[in-house]
Amino acid sequence: MSRRFRLRTISGDSDYSPEAPNLIDRREFMRHSFNTAAGVITMASLGAVGFASLLMGQSSSDEGDSSVRFWVPTGAEDSAWYGDMHLEQMPYQSFVDAAATSATGMAGASGVWSGLPVLVIYVPHDENSQAPLEEDKPRFQLMDGYDESGGYVGSGYEVEEEPEYEALSIHDNMIIIFARCPHLCCIPGWQLVSNDFTSDQWMPGGVDAGGNKLFCICHSSRYDPTVIEKNRSRNRTNGTEFEFIGVKRTGGPAPVGMPLIPFEVNGAGIIEALDDFVDWYTFCD
């Protein structure tokens, strides 16, 4: 019998009951991850065959592997700084070391957690947050979020002010992002292609100018991983809307940004993701 995994529902969901938590099995969980044609095509192009063989994360029986692992796209073995660490657990220190070789002090990597594609981004927030706001002094910025019709949804400040988002409070100079593009569900990358959006540069204010954007090769959507906002997204199949905390879309056809995944650094220095908001990661169903 397949293991079943507990989904914690965000507050306000009237269907949630602590006595009867939502449970999904491995097949259902994978469907949330890679079921669309666009997703399959993109996964293949990025060398993703084998995702499905990975262990599931956080299980209801505590058997799972909650660590985040590097995922080296095919063709990036020699160009990505983590090119020789495919499927290895992500040590936090490796991001600190990679960031030290960057002009902006930022570093990012593709990864996989619980069969889900993720992006892990290190930003020298603690070092720069008290310095004057200027080019190439990156820090996390908490900003207002607007839906695709321009309506105000909420503020990134809620990660610091609202108890329900406490797990997403900025810490360790790092964020983890669920890497499915809300346009057609391709998988954006970090500096995997070379253009003005991916160069090692940073501009304040969440503008589309400057580099170090998360770039989706399918139709050129861009995301600023240093801007944390609250926004609203929609399940592609059933139209159900949900609000989430995530990074800002700065350009391209994607309607909104991508949601965050909470994490912690364990005692051995390995990055482990948490399953607090799994229901945010189903919009490509």
Ligand code: FES
């Ligand atoms: S799927 Fe990402 S821009 Fe179209």
